[in-house]
Amino acid sequence: xxxxxxxxxxxxSAAGPKAAAKAKRTDYNAEVVMFQKDxxxxxxxxxxxxxxxxxFNDRNMLIGTATGVRDSQYFINVKGVDARPSTEVTAIxxxxxxxxxxxxxxxxxxxxxxxxxxxxxxxxxxMPPVPGTDLDGITTLQSMKDADYLRKVxxxxxxxxxxxxxxxxxxxxxxxxxxxxxxxxxxVELLPQLLTFLDWEMAKLVENHVKTQPANVITGxxxxxxxxxxxxxxxIKLQNGTELPCELAVVAVGVSPNVKLAREAGxxxxxxxxxxxxxxxxxxDPDIYAVGDCIExxxxxxxxxxxxxxxxxxxxxxxxxxxxxxxxxxxxxPGTLQTGICKIFDYAAGSTGLSEAQARQLGYDDxxxxxxASPDKPGFMGGLLLVTKIVAERKSGKILGAQCVGPGNxxxxxxxxxxxxxxxxxxxxxxxxxxxxxxxxxLAIDHxxxxxxxxxxxxxxxxxxxxxxxxxxxxDGGESPFIVDVRGPDEYKETRLGIGxxxxxxxxxxxxxxxxxEDKTREIICYCVTSLxxxxxxxxxxxxxxxxxxxxxxxxxxxxxxxxx
Ligand SMILES: Cc1cc2nc3c(=O)[nH]c(=O)nc-3n(C[C@H](O)[C@H](O)[C@H](O)COP(=O)(O)OP(=O)(O)OC[C@H]3O[C@@H](n4cnc5c(N)ncnc54)[C@H](O)[C@@H]3O)c2cc1C
Numbered sequence: 001x002x003x004x005x006x007x008x009x010x011x012x013s014a015a016g017p018k019a020a021a022k023a024k025r026t027d028y029n030a031e032v033v034m035f036q037k038d039x040x041x042x043x044x045x046x047x048x049x050x051x052x053x054x055x056f057n058d059r060n061m062l063i064g065t066a067t068g069v070r071d072s073q074y075f076i077n078v079k080g081v082d083a084r085p086s087t088e089v090t091a092i093x094x095x096x097x098x099x100x101x102x103x104x105x106x107x108x109x110x111x112x113x114x115x116x117x118x119x120x121x122x123x124x125x126x127m128p129p130v131p132g133t134d135l136d137g138i139t140t141l142q143s144m145k146d147a148d149y150l151r152k153v154x155x156x157x158x159x160x161x162x163x164x165x166x167x168x169x170x171x172x173x174x175x176x177x178x179x180x181x182x183x184x185x186x187x188v189e190l191l192p193q194l195l196t197f198l199d200w201e202m203a204k205l206v207e208n209h210v211k212t213q214p215a216n217v218i219t220g221x222x223x224x225x226x227x228x229x230x231x232x233x234x235x236i237k238l239q240n241g242t243e244l245p246c247e248l249a250v251v252a253v254g255v256s257p258n259v260k261l262a263r264e265a266g267x268x269x270x271x272x273x274x275x276x277x278x279x280x281x282x283x284x285d286p287d288i289y290a291v292g293d294c295i296e297x298x299x300x301x302x303x304x305x306x307x308x309x310x311x312x313x314x315x316x317x318x319x320x321x322x323x324x325x326x327x328x329x330x331x332x333x334p335g336t337l338q339t340g341i342c343k344i345f346d347y348a349a350g351s352t353g354l355s356e357a358q359a360r361q362l363g364y365d366d367x368x369x370x371x372x373a374s375p376d377k378p379g380f381m382g383g384l385l386l387v388t389k390i391v392a393e394r395k396s397g398k399i400l401g402a403q404c405v406g407p408g409n410x411x412x413x414x415x416x417x418x419x420x421x422x423x424x425x426x427x428x429x430x431x432x433x434x435x436x437x438x439x440x441x442x443l444a445i446d447h448x449x450x451x452x453x454x455x456x457x458x459x460x461x462x463x464x465x466x467x468x469x470x471x472x473x474x475x476d477g478g479e480s481p482f483i484v485d486v487r488g489p490d491e492y493k494e495t496r497l498g499i500g501x502x503x504x505x506x507x508x509x510x511x512x513x514x515x516x517x518e519d520k521t522r523e524i525i526c527y528c529v530t531s532l533x534x535x536x537x538x539x540x541x542x543x544x545x546x547x548x549x550x551x552x553x554x555x556x557x558x559x560x561x562x563x564x565x
Contacts, residue, residue, distance in 0.1 A: 006031045007020075011034075015292030040063050141252065159183055164252060167189030197338070200469070201558070209344060224237045338351075352402055367400065388403065390417070471499075479523075497564060528556070538551050
């Protein structure tokens with residue numbers, strides 16, 4: 001009788017268990033051994049902020065199934081996988097085809113031979129290289145241990161002030177979690193904006209929302225030092241010298257792929273710092289696969305290798321590696337659009353594909369962008385705002401990326417854009433998209449399609465848009481376009497941009513056309529709440545002979561700067 005194939009999986013959180021279970025499902029006779037350094041398996045790390053924030057109270061829900069927790073017994077009984085908790089793999093000997101391990105509780109060491117290995121060692125949180133990182137009161141939110149620590153902070157209810165270092169996805173989610181625990185919170189971000197998967201003006205909308213919660217946000221200023229007394233954190237000092245008192249600091253400045261084992265085993269590491277894999281998830285050694293946060297993968301739009309430490313991708317890659325390790329290389333993973341989403345208090349922010357900044361950085365210079373604001377469903381059904389920015393190639397109309405923020409259903413918008421990107425759709429392809437419609441769910445023309453319509457109008461020259469950033473730069477540069485607010489007088493009384501605008505409601509425009517500048521070449525910029533009425537007004541003004549009429553994209557709803565009122 002032939003010897004059973006042995007597949008060794010290293011790492012037991014997201015990608016590892018998925019790979020192990022898939023391998024066993026694919027080859028019932030294979031012996032699958034999974035080593036996990038942590039005491040728990042299959043932790044829902046993406047759920048940590050919600051556990052800390054008190055959305056649920058039972059810790060086991062992070063590691064649970066319908067019938068209990070995913071412990072080693074569960075893996076043996078249900079998945080047929082020999083899962084070993086608190087056991088670290090210390091080396092991979094590729095000549096002997098053997099991995100060495102050490103049990104972190106008993107100290108017992110051992111070796112196991114393999115036919116195939118799947119590395120799923122995840123990523124390690126980065127620490128800023130500043131003094132004081134060893135003080136008590138500084139943590140990351142990367143492991144169950146971190147989640148337990150921060151949950152205890154919530155339950156003890158003693159900490160009054162905290163800072164979050166880093167305004168990315170995890171930083172922002174942690175900010176919300178701690179704010180919900182009644183802690184006064186400040187997010188400190190070195191870059192000029194939060195959430196760098198968004199363009200600046202989209203991120204600014206999120207930042208404005210965070211500040212209303214309230215939570216403090218400091219951008220463009222990094223940490224210089226953690227300050228402490230008697231070994232305990234008392235505050236932080238910023239690069240501009242400002243000191244912020246705090247008893248807790250959560251560091252969320254990104255993660256680095258955990259490639260120590262792979263590097264020591266002589267496997268190829270890519271320029272991004274992640275383990276190199278091909279489309280089969282195979283490393284430079286055909287008997288070793290790698291998946292999850294420890295690898296680099298292709299961006300499907302740019303074709304460049306990227307790090308994409310995301311839970312959904314880790315699981316998808318795990319399935320591919322598990323199946324391939326159990327058979328031959330029969331399934332592939334095509335790369336990522338870097339689709340992501342996060343919740344920020346009452347807002348969500350998501351993106352897929354390239355932002356404008358990323359596209360330009362990659363050398364796409366002939367691109368067109370547009371920003372569109374509208375509710376996600378009719379007002380009578382409680383419609384909530386969505387602001388979307390799309391980026392497309394000017395010549396082909398091919399969509400390169402989309403971002404969406406707001407209190408509305410951002411998730412569905414981004415999911416739709418991700419499918420459009422996967423299919424390689426152009427703006428034209430989306431104009432008559434057949435999406436589901438009923439008032440509880442969407443507008444008759446969904447926000448997604450409206451965004452495509454606005455982009456089409458722009459590309460066909462029917463609408464000349466101007467972004468908030470371009471308009472602000474004009475005003476700051478001393479230009480004085482003729483700005484028309486086309487809303488009604490009551491709306492104008494309530495909210496105002498205060499950028500030198502003139503109020504001419506769009507239903508009076510045809511009768512008040514002589515109030516526009518005599519010079520028909522003068523730049524005229526129209527806006528309203530979302531710029532829907534502004535577009536109609538711009539068409540009237542154009543038809544009356546003015547040559548340079550523009551629409552403020554997304555209107556007041558997408559205006560990232562302060563309002564006069
Ligand atoms: C707070 C938080 C929120 C997140 N939110 C989202 C989200 O909303 N959406 C999203 O897509 N992604 C999110 N992520 C990212 C997502 O959790 C990760 O992409 C995913 O967990 C990666 O899975 P992985 O298996 O590659 O790595 P990990 O989940 O990090 O697991 C790796 C495991 O390998 C073990 N290990 C390491 N070295 C060894 C060794 N030598 N021997 C044995 N075991 C070892 C580690 O102990 C660890 O348990 C979030 C992450 C965090 C921390």
